[in-house]
Amino acid sequence: xxxxxxxxxFIGANINQDWAVVEDGKKSSTLVxxxxxxxxxxxxxxxxxxxxxVTLVGEFHISSQEITTTxxxxxxxxxxxGTFKDGWMEFQGEIKExxxxxxxxxxxxxxxxx
Numbered sequence: 156x157x158x159x160x161x162x163x164x165f166i167g168a169n170i171n172q173d174w175a176v177v178e179d180g181k182k183s184s185t186l187v188x189x190x191x192x193x194x195x196x197x198x199x200x201x202x203x204x205x206x207x208x209v210t211l212v213g214e215f216h217i218s219s220q221e222i223t224t225t226x227x228x229x230x231x232x233x234x235x236x237g238t239f240k241d242g243w244m245e246f247q248g249e250i251k252e253x254x255x256x257x258x259x260x261x262x263x264x265x266x267x268x269x
Contacts, residue, residue, distance in 0.1 A: 190216040192262040199251050200243075210250055212258070213243035229257055 200211040215222060222239055229244070230237050233253055237246040246254065255265065 188216055189218060192217070193264065195263050196266050197258065197263055198266045199254075201249065201251075207247070208249045210246045210248065210254065211243045212246070212254055215239075215242055215244065225261065229254065232257055 195215065195217075197212055197214070200213075202209045202211065217225075222244075226237060226239055226244055229246075233246065233250055235247045235250065237244060239245070259265070
């Protein structure tokens with residue numbers, strides 16, 4: 156572009172048009188049904204994030220207070236970081252077998268083959 160030339164840019168919006176409602180595609184954060192630990196059928200997922208392995212366990216349907224205490228105890232016993240998002244517990248590293256032992260001791264069940 157040379158200096159001195161002005162650009163004619165058309166954005167495509169009309170001022171006279173009415174406002175449009177934009178719908179958010181996120182899931183709702185409400186839990187459908189709270190279950191006892193014995194009624195859960197958990198399974199594992201493994202993901203790579205920024206070149207590091209993350210182990211996901213879920214899907215949990217328990218109260219938020221129980222989730223925080225369970226997650227806090229697991230992180231302390233495993234010695235790793237973790238968080239809870241959208242019904243899934245996320246832990247840093249590939250620690251599937253250690254998590255399974257601790258959750259089975261707490262009364263949770265897993266699907267066959269996981």
